Amino acid sequence: MELSHIEHIGIAVKSLETAIPYYENVLGLKCYYIEEVADQKVKTAFFKIGQTKLELLESTSPEGTIAKFIEKRGEGVHHIAFATKCVQKCLDEAAEKGVQLIDKAPRKGAEGLNIAFLHPKSTMGVLTEICENPNEK
Numbered sequence: 001m002e003l004s005h006i007e008h009i010g011i012a013v014k015s016l017e018t019a020i021p022y023y024e025n026v027l028g029l030k031c032y033y034i035e036e037v038a039d040q041k042v043k044t045a046f047f048k049i050g051q052t053k054l055e056l057l058e059s060t061s062p063e064g065t066i067a068k069f070i071e072k073r074g075e076g077v078h079h080i081a082f083a084t085k086c087v088q089k090c091l092d093e094a095a096e097k098g099v100q101l102i103d104k105a106p107r108k109g110a111e112g113l114n115i116a117f118l119h120p121k122s123t124m125g126v127l128t129e130i131c132e133n134p135n136e137k
């Protein structure tokens with residue numbers, strides 16, 4: 001598949017309120033955007049370093065996938081997101097190569113990106129997101 005760069009790294013945190021000061025005061029990055037994505041039950045905070053972003057994810061519900069992830073594995077890196085021009089094309093290619101998909105078609109993620117996930121069972125444990133920016137087409 002044709003990927004251009006790492007769009008962002010998703011990091012599961014218990015509390016944005018606790019995590020943001022670390023990224024700002026210790027790493028010296030600036031949180032430029034906070035968004036709640038209701039259907040994914042997360043509140044996200046974004047930082048930018050070079051062309052790559054960090055996406056902190058806090059669960060808004062104990063039933064959310066981030067809450068369950070933290071319960072099982074603790075806070076930490078949750079997923080890696082690669083940028084592409086066409087998510088659907090990447091999904092079709094991955095499926096053809098026997099990769100298990102979480103999303104068979106792209107859906108809307110934070111920042112208006114079209115996103116889809118490959119299943120970590122097929123990616124040696126790394127939850128892999130593919131995303132495209134519809135405004136960059």
Ligand code: ZN
Nearest residue numbers: 010055081129
């Ligand atoms: Zn993401």
